Amino acid sequence: MGTVVSRDARRRWAAVVAATGVLVGMLAAVPVLRSTVAVGAATTTPAEVRQRALASASVAYTAVGESRGGLALPDVGGFGDLATLLGGTTRTRIWWDGPRRWRVDTVDAAGERDTYGLATSTTTWDYGSRRLATVTGDPSVRLPRADDLVAPSAGRRLLSAVGPDDRLSALPPQRIDGRTTDGLRVVPASARSTLARADVWVDRETGLPLRVVVTARGGADALVSEVSGVRTGRPPADVLDPPSPPTARRSLDSAPDLVARVAQRSPWDLPDELAGLPASTQVLDGASTYGTGLTRVLVLPLPGRVAREVVGNATRAGSVEEELPGGSVVRIGSSLLNVELVRGEDRFHAYVVAGLVEPALLDEVATAPLASPPPFREDQ
Amino acid sequence: MIRVELRKLVSRPRTWVSIGLLCLLPVVVAVFLAVTGIAPRPGQGPTLLAAVLGNGALYPAAALGIVLPFFLPIAVAVQAGEAVAGEASTGTLRYLLVRPVGRTRLLAAKLVSVVAYTLLAVVAVAVVGYVTGISLLGNSGQLTTTTLSGTALTPTDLAWRTGVMVLSIGWSMVGLAAISLFLSTLTDSSLGAALGGLAALVSSTVLVTLDAAGSVRDYLPTRYWLAWVDLFRDPIPWHDLQVGALVQAGYVLVFLGAAWANFTTRDVTS
Numbered sequence: 084m085g086t087v088v089s090r091d092a093r094r095r096w097a098a099v100v101a102a103t104g105v106l107v108g109m110l111a112a113v114p115v116l117r118s119t120v121a122v123g124a125a126t127t128t129p130a131e132v133r134q135r136a137l138a139s140a141s142v143a144y145t146a147v148g149e150s151r152g153g154l155a156l157p158d159v160g161g162f163g164d165l166a167t168l169l170g171g172t173t174r175t176r177i178w179w180d181g182p183r184r185w186r187v188d189t190v191d192a193a194g195e196r197d198t199y200g201l202a203t204s205t206t207t208w209d210y211g212s213r214r215l216a217t218v219t220g221d222p223s224v225r226l227p228r229a230d231d232l233v234a235p236s237a238g239r240r241l242l243s244a245v246g247p248d249d250r251l252s253a254l255p256p257q258r259i260d261g262r263t264t265d266g267l268r269v270v271p272a273s274a275r276s277t278l279a280r281a282d283v284w285v286d287r288e289t290g291l292p293l294r295v296v297v298t299a300r301g302g303a304d305a306l307v308s309e310v311s312g313v314r315t316g317r318p319p320a321d322v323l324d325p326p327s328p329p330t331a332r333r334s335l336d337s338a339p340d341l342v343a344r345v346a347q348r349s350p351w352d353l354p355d356e357l358a359g360l361p362a363s364t365q366v367l368d369g370a371s372t373y374g375t376g377l378t379r380v381l382v383l384p385l386p387g388r389v390a391r392e393v394v395g396n397a398t399r400a401g402s403v404e405e406e407l408p409g410g411s412v413v414r415i416g417s418s419l420l421n422v423e424l425v426r427g428e429d430r431f432h433a434y435v436v437a438g439l440v441e442p443a444l445l446d447e448v449a450t451a452p453l454a455s456p457p458p459f460r461e462d463q
Numbered sequence: 464m465i466r467v468e469l470r471k472l473v474s475r476p477r478t479w480v481s482i483g484l485l486c487l488l489p490v491v492v493a494v495f496l497a498v499t500g501i502a503p504r505p506g507q508g509p510t511l512l513a514a515v516l517g518n519g520a521l522y523p524a525a526a527l528g529i530v531l532p533f534f535l536p537i538a539v540a541v542q543a544g545e546a547v548a549g550e551a552s553t554g555t556l557r558y559l560l561v562r563p564v565g566r567t568r569l570l571a572a573k574l575v576s577v578v579a580y581t582l583l584a585v586v587a588v589a590v591v592g593y594v595t596g597i598s599l600l601g602n603s604g605q606l607t608t609t610t611l612s613g614t615a616l617t618p619t620d621l622a623w624r625t626g627v628m629v630l631s632i633g634w635s636m637v638g639l640a641a642i643s644l645f646l647s648t649l650t651d652s653s654l655g656a657a658l659g660g661l662a663a664l665v666s667s668t669v670l671v672t673l674d675a676a677g678s679v680r681d682y683l684p685t686r687y688w689l690a691w692v693d694l695f696r697d698p699i700p701w702h703d704l705q706v707g708a709l710v711q712a713g714y715v716l717v718f719l720g721a722a723w724a725n726f727t728t729r730d731v732t733s
Binding site for chain 2: 089091092095096098099102103106110147151174176188190192193194195197210211215312319322325326327328331
């Protein structure tokens, strides 16, 4: 009897194990099969792939995105969600009809924060604060938002910054989200950059960057951003219209954050060169970037009151104020992005100096305006 | 056999006491909200709880959000864990099987009973949430309810979204019930079976948050438990709800199969 029961048990357990095996096997096989679909060899040069990616801003699509940041930045008051964006996982839903009409939702289990890009403004609906904030214009300097990290936007921004000295090379094509992509690798020319390389995979059909992997000199992935479920075609128009909840608090501003507000009121006229780096982009009167290609340093003059507040926030977050020739500095660092809050001995001149460069280069850039303070802007 | 098990389910005081306790917490929360008028800030506390003041019609969803993380899984795991092991521990399993009833049929009847309890519990929380919400938190009758995306929800929208939410959460609990039911066929201790189910729940909850477990995350039983929140976004992203239902179906299939293989061949001595 015992033998009959055990044989029956074996048969039934075998059926269950076989069914489970088939189920697990199917789940495991699908991604493997998708990745083994033959990927045709690239027929275009890296420069052509880059051009296609840069021209993809007008490609309408919907997708879901995920960006994973590995930067351990302290959460400093005044810098918004910067630490969370660059140090955590952000999940997004994207409806893109063009650079002047789009919507990106940042979603989590507790709510969502939706940003609507319109022709002359950007509107953000934040369920957490029940706030509908509209920012008119497009500030030249502002803190990063979640929509900046969406792979197509991040990829285009990265590739547009590539300078003539930076090295652009091809990576083997890959299948991503069921699409054939051409890979690009960008390596900064300067050894003083903290960016080791940035890899961008560009959809062969549409030119949309589908995956961006930014690697710091330390070897770790500092930022991985990718989109999936990409469907090309114009999203429904009503999805792109900001909501108008009756109970929302509304605000209208021309600057979305502290950095943009400060940049609008920058008191100093910065020089054309700092620490041997030429001014590359005059982002606003009084704020500028120095350097070329991917090795650039942003210098943003701060009003004294704002500088005191930001330095106070940084020291409360654990950073230490140290001496620097001609003043003091608070360093907020990570493996990739470094930021310095610099104040002159007169406590009158203060700057934010930031870039994907080593802290020593930031120190050099920061000490130059402390040693020779720039004049007031004439229009102040 | 199924009728017998269902009759047993509804005639047991324990069934109604556990469902009553499940409904109690949302009622207590509603009373506090109504008396103080202080709701959590949007984005904090259980999902949607911030939006229920002045709109009690949204409270069924908030009530289910309150009991979903702990109390509902505990109740379901206890009920499913007790299904077979409870009969074994009280010595009635042998006598049940003496009747001309196949083990497969008995297991199926137990399963139907557990599923019925699960749906009963979810529906009860939703109904009590609705009655409590309307009576304590009020209903403006206006289109003041908004989705997480800030768009307006009509009463009809709210009704069908809440209905789908009840089904989604109910189905999620059936997955957990299948695990506990399988464990219930392995042991004579209903407590052990229930705790085993809860251990699976806690393990899954921990692994879901772990980046290192990213390769298996999408297959964990609790991965999509909160996907019902998507029903209150606009447009509704159906992907996670659909995948979540399929993942639960996988767990139901595998663990019910294992429960069947074990129960129909084990040596019942108690």
